[in-house]
Amino acid sequence: MGQQPLAILFLAPLTAISLSLGLRRVRIAEYATVAAAVIDLLISVPLLVRALSSTQILWRGYIRLDTLGAWVILCISVVYALSSIYAVGYMRLLNEEERLPLFYALFSGFAFTMLAACVTNNVGVFWIAIELTTLVSTFLVGFEREAESTEAAWKYIVVVSGGLTLALLGTILFYWGGSFVLGPTYSMTWATLRSSAPKVYPPLLLVSFLLVLVGYGTKAGLTPMHTWLPDAHSESPAPVSAMLSGALLNASMLGITRFLGVVSGASITRFAHSAVVGFGIFSFALAALFIVRQTGIKRLMAYSSVEHIGVQALGLGFGGPLGVAGALYHMLNHSLNKSLMFFGAGNAMRAYGTKEISGIRHVLKTFPVSGMLWLLGAVGIAGAPPFALFLSEFTILRAGIGGRFRWVVIVFIVFLIVVFIAFLAHFRSMYFGEEPEREASRLPEAIWRTLPMWLAFLPLLLLGLWWPHGLWDVFAKIYSGLLGGAQ
């Protein structure tokens, strides 16, 4: 007992991969992927409950299931489930029938590597898992085999692999620093790094932390290392964009969060938090400016991802129970909301046959139901109540307002207003602008594409109106875990 749910979590996508590749039948691949994703979602909740009662170290210490990891697993599973349902409806529109089994195998493989990153106890293995996510998703980004998507895939793999080598250097320097305290050979787990960090020579620890922050920050899309993100997110098929934005960024933020926990007892922790806040506010401000002048619909969503990763970094950087809770709540809400947004964008792109905002007009005429959901999602992602992102952003603001980052909070508020106006202005033109130049085409099998939008929208509304009390326990537990408390 204890290992079974975890085993199922990984066996489900593995089974989907082998069915897709083994049988090479499109329908089987589709349904196997959806089934695996739903199983993962169903199992991630009991995993979280179990991790809440005690942290489990399994399989000779290589696997660690703690509350933070289980929370990120939940966020990833949500996106995996939603986007695999959406993929069934969306990928059939692409006329790539014979390559679809490969697509679904890569899709589940992508989810598998991200889930693996959440449960590794070894810091080096975590790096490998994150690097594996890059390799698998590169081929998903370039799946459409057009000049643009190949360009995006090339930039993605070069920029992200280059950035991740910095994280590897940082990881090795962390190990070296620890070897002065723990001896030349020790197992490099999160807990050992944390216990040795306060005794490591501070300049060495600082350089190690900054390298790791920049490295995983590249993967998370923090500015100025975000350059791959708008290209990759805008050129990949819509379900993959949702996975990249809603799930992958979370897995990378997990690394940053864990390393913030590692240095939390050391003398550099104040500076470490300032660095994270600095990256956060810079990402947020720059993304806001790009949102203002954006012309492509999916690039708009991609810059919105940079913006929300900035918000999460701000929450983690402000720190304290409120900051951490806000950042983690934001992680789930952003996963839900951004999936909804990419699904809507995918529908619009296919119906109007363009990626440009100026080509999409009168969305409600073409999509009466899913268009309304998309519009409400846009209101939510711009940070308006009663949707969940308002609640998490407000929590992060409260965390920062009284402390030493109060000036950052003021800048944050100003740019929140900028984002709100700019984002909704784009949507106003798409919904209520002048008559379209060309007619939108009707898309078949709408149910597969509308259902996941409902499934994303309803929890978003629910979580915005009501913050379940149990979540406080989860966040409080994660916060005490990061500070090295009893786990």
Place this chain on the structure above:
Amino acid sequence: MFLAHINSLQASIFSSLAIVSLLLTFVMLGSHWLRNYVYAFAAQSWLIAALSASVAYFSGYKELYAIAVLTALFRGLVLPWLLMRIVGRLNVRREIHTILQPSSSLVIGAFAVMFAFVIANHMNRQQEAAHVVVLALTIMLSMKFLGFLMLSVRDEAVSQILALLVLENGIFLGSQILVPGMPLLIEIVILFDLLIVVACFGMLVRFLVVHAGTTSSRSLNRLVG
């Protein structure tokens, strides 16, 4: 701590292997010809293999022998061979430097090494064998800088793959000296590098198919803003 007990002979063997590896990075930085990059990379990989073997001999970490063999085999033979095949097939023999001439990039590279030395000097507190430690850190950091410099001033896909490999070689080289006691991780990373490279090749081939001949990242300018 193994570095605390090394004698001057061991120190000079490690230092000279490391310094020659750094020089080979400058060879890559200063050359016009794609073939020369690949030769320099192969030679660098062999030096790193020699370093692993000598650390294994002097320190008693026997696992490092296996790593030395794997390094020589994969990084020193298989990868250069694959790269050479690509270079041969591409009909691109030399890199056209539009952003920065090789001579100017050598000067910038020299400044990068000085900067790396300053940082490395601040990071080390250890008294014993301080010169070897600082040298290893300097080379780790400066190969990072040089790799990123190559990545930013070179356009050809093959050069970009090689720059990524230089980034990794730097880490690998430094970690052999600083932390010889973490073999498992390093071992996995070796195999992992290969995966990256294979993926890059896969991308590259498709890239060639789509663009019919151009492998220069300068023509990758559709996605901006």
